[in-house]
Amino acid sequence: MELTLPSVAEELLREIKRNFQETSQISDEHLLGLKFIFGPTALHALDLVDQRSVTHVTSPSGRSTFQCKHILAVYLSQAVRCCQDLSVSDKQMSEILLAKED
Amino acid sequence: MSLTLLRLLRELSGAPEPGDVGAAGCGPHGPPALVLASPECGISGLMFMAAALAAEEEGAVLYLCPQPLQTVPNMGRAARDPLVLKQIRFVYPPSMKDLLQFFSSLHLMSPPPSLIMVDGLERYLPPTCSLQDGARICALMLDSVSHLGCGLLVSAAPSSEGTDGAFLAVERYFPNQFVVYHDLCPEGKKQTFKMSFMSPRPRWNLRIKEDGSLGVSPCITVEDHSPNVQN
Numbered sequence: 001m002e003l004t005l006p007s008v009a010e011e012l013l014r015e016i017k018r019n020f021q022e023t024s025q026i027s028d029e030h031l032l033g034l035k036f037i038f039g040p041t042a043l044h045a046l047d048l049v050d051q052r053s054v055t056h057v058t059s060p061s062g063r064s065t066f067q068c069k070h071i072l073a074v075y076l077s078q079a080v081r082c083c084q085d086l087s088v089s090d091k092q093m094s095e096i097l098l099a100k101e102d
Numbered sequence: 103m104s105l106t107l108l109r110l111l112r113e114l115s116g117a118p119e120p121g122d123v124g125a126a127g128c129g130p131h132g133p134p135a136l137v138l139a140s141p142e143c144g145i146s147g148l149m150f151m152a153a154a155l156a157a158e159e160e161g162a163v164l165y166l167c168p169q170p171l172q173t174v175p176n177m178g179r180a181a182r183d184p185l186v187l188k189q190i191r192f193v194y195p196p197s198m199k200d201l202l203q204f205f206s207s208l209h210l211m212s213p214p215p216s217l218i219m220v221d222g223l224e225r226y227l228p229p230t231c232s233l234q235d236g237a238r239i240c241a242l243m244l245d246s247v248s249h250l251g252c253g254l255l256v257s258a259a260p261s262s263e264g265t266d267g268a269f270l271a272v273e274r275y276f277p278n279q280f281v282v283y284h285d286l287c288p289e290g291k292k293q294t295f296k297m298s299f300m301s302p303r304p305r306w307n308l309r310i311k312e313d314g315s316l317g318v319s320p321c322i323t324v325e326d327h328s329p330n331v332q333n
């Protein structure tokens with residue numbers, strides 16, 4: 001039972017990604033699904049994605065991370081391929097991972 | 103990492119252990135695992151033996167703890183073949199800050215280890231640590247081993263006073279747990295413990311002998327002898 005909600009959310013994100021690749025938009029049905037599962041959090045996440053507030057950081061080692069405190073926004077940005085890409089050195093990646101959010 | 107523990111317990115107990123811990127498809131070591139055990143049960147000894155087994159079977163192992171081990175068990179594969187020890191690299195980050203720094207720089211390490219072990223995580227989580235501190239180190243450890251594609255085994259004493267907040271996060275990040283606890287009905291004066299993955303029935307006995315060595319044996323219950331019991 002514990003795994004039911006993550007599974008539903010993952011499937012919904014997969015559907016959004018598939019649909020977005022074909023239509024370049026998130027359908028009303030999927031928006032309702034996001035609201036049903038995540039509540040008001042979904043709206044905040046969509047706002048962040050709209051504003052391109054999610055940054056995907058990669059380094060030559062292949063290690064990558066996302067800069068955005070909102071984890072749903074990170075997942076949505078991947079689904080709709082709407083995030084900023086930033087390449088940094090491996091040492092800078094260490095500093096980013098080590099940096100503590102205040 | 104569950105699979106390495108299972109292999110170790112099979113080897114030490116000399117008995118096959120039926121079943122698994124849902125570790126299929128997670129590499130040779132299985133999924134990351136958390137060993138919950140009080141320090142007096144000799145868990146560092148078991149961790150060291152697991153490191154030796156993994157080093158012999160899979161290659162380089164990173165063994166992290168705040169201080170050097172005072173004693174190592176005089177048994178298992180390390181005792182049979184001292185060359186195995188050369189595959190184990192001991193690292194002693196003295197503080198949480200150093201531990202975080204270590205994991206945040208793991209992508210700089212080449213070649214990567216096959217397994218990372220953190221012995222005594224509770225010693226990095228003083229009473230001032232918050233839920234966020236526990237979550238941060240766990241997320242960083244799991245992210246690091248995911249990037250390297252290696253195994254992770256963490257041991258910790260769960261009841262350290264004042265670390266409840268941080269520890270709640272630790273337990274949440276590691277759903278795959280192996281628990282060692284005092285045997286309530288010990289025979290004789292030996293120090294005895296029960297060990298199992300998260301399951302209502304203990305699977306192994308752990309005994310600390312008078313010379314300090316560890317003895318492991320499978321738990322035999324009434325049900326094991328009953329011909330009518332079906333799994």
